[in-house]
Amino acid sequence: MAEDEVAGAVAGNWRRPVAAFVLAFASVWLALDMAYIGLPFIRPGSVVIADGKFETLVTGRMFDPQDRYRVMIFGHSKALTAARPRELDATMGAGFRSYNLGLPGEVHFLPILKAALEAGNVPTHVLLTLPWDGKRDRDGLIDALHNDAAIAKVLLPFRTLPRDATLFVFENRKRLIEAIHDVAIERSRMLEERGWYFIKSQSHYEDDRLPDDYALPTDQPTHVASRPIPEQSFTRTRLEQLARQYGFQILLIPLPYRTGEFARAPAADAGPAAIIADQPPIRVLGPAYFSYPPALFADPQHTNPQGASVYTADLARLLKGSGAFR
Numbered sequence: 570m571a572e573d574e575v576a577g578a579v580a581g582n583w584r585r586p587v588a589a590f591v592l593a594f595a596s597v598w599l600a601l602d603m604a605y606i607g608l609p610f611i612r613p614g615s616v617v618i619a620d621g622k623f624e625t626l627v628t629g630r631m632f633d634p635q636d637r638y639r640v641m642i643f644g645h646s647k648a649l650t651a652a653r654p655r656e657l658d659a660t661m662g663a664g665f666r667s668y669n670l671g672l673p674g675e676v677h678f679l680p681i682l683k684a685a686l687e688a689g690n691v692p693t694h695v696l697l698t699l700p701w702d703g704k705r706d707r708d709g710l711i712d713a714l715h716n717d718a719a720i721a722k723v724l725l726p727f728r729t730l731p732r733d734a735t736l737f738v739f740e741n742r743k744r745l746i747e748a749i750h751d752v753a754i755e756r757s758r759m760l761e762e763r764g765w766y767f768i769k770s771q772s773h774y775e776d777d778r779l780p781d782d783y784a785l786p787t788d789q790p791t792h793v794a795s796r797p798i799p800e801q802s803f804t805r806t807r808l809e810q811l812a813r814q815y816g817f818q819i820l821l822i823p824l825p826y827r828t829g830e831f832a833r834a835p836a837a838d839a840g841p842a843a844i845i846a847d848q849p850p851i852r853v854l855g856p857a858y859f860s861y862p863p864a865l866f867a868d869p870q871h872t873n874p875q876g877a878s879v880y881t882a883d884l885a886r887l888l889k890g891s892g893a894f895r
């Protein structure tokens with residue numbers, strides 16, 4: 570009996586501190602997670618915009634019954650800052666309604682497309698500024714285990730909270746209340762613009778315009794950039810499945826580039842020769858990219874509001890001439 574009592578005491582001695590540690594860890598984890606959820610304004614602007622699109626834009630009612638053409642535009646930050654849905658709709662005419670679902674720093678469009686579809690928002694046309702990747706298989710368990718960022722995001726969604734909070738307080742230490750209000754306004758403005766967003770924070774020139782002679786050492790003014798379109802891709806296969814299931818067409822459209830960043834892209838046929846699939850319909854419209862003078866850019870990569878309007882007008886002309894909206 571004495572030995573049993575000693576063994577029980579030893580077991581109790583290690584169980585209690587372990588239980589206390591687990592409880593403390595869970596409490597800290599829960600507190601940090603609640604702080605992360607409750608303080609969205611301290612997150613980087615790119616995260617605020619992406620969260621706004623996932624949590625609000627695509628989960629609400631995007632289209633009305635009278636919308637004959639229901640259009641979603643996908644891409645990374647170049648698309649985010651270039652396509653202005655309200656201006657595109659006005660040019661395309663009655664019955665046309667579009668949304669800019671471009672995400673900063675993100676090239677994968679299936680997650681936000683599926684979120685929209687699951688919420689009942691079904692497009693007639695999906696416009697891609699970037700084609701699908703060439704990865705042939707979906708990520709498996711081994712891929713997931715090698716994806717440190719994804720694992721960290723699941724286990725510690727608040728991992729950037731200390732850094733984000735410190736930066737936010739430091740950068741806005743003299744105007745905290747105003748800064749919080751500004752984040753809310755920017756998010757609301759993005760939602761009102763149906764996803765279009767001007768990245769003001771990256772603009773460092775007067776009137777948000779690059780100088781006329783602006784250039785970077787990495788520019789390749791004699792090189793024509795290509796738009797590779799992989800024939801075999803898990804993303805393409807899944808996209809085609811969704812297109813058949815929901816009945817939408819897929820159109821690949823140009824991106825905006827600075828004049829001098831690359832050579833001007835040759836014109837491309839937007840008619841039958843540009844069809845790369847019939848069922849579901851997949852077409853390539855126009856050149857790989859449009860070239861615009863530096864004055865239409867706020868930074869080396871992103872258009873300013875004037876540049877966005879010019880790009881949107883060119884996109885409207887391309888769409889009208891494509892025959893995809895009759």
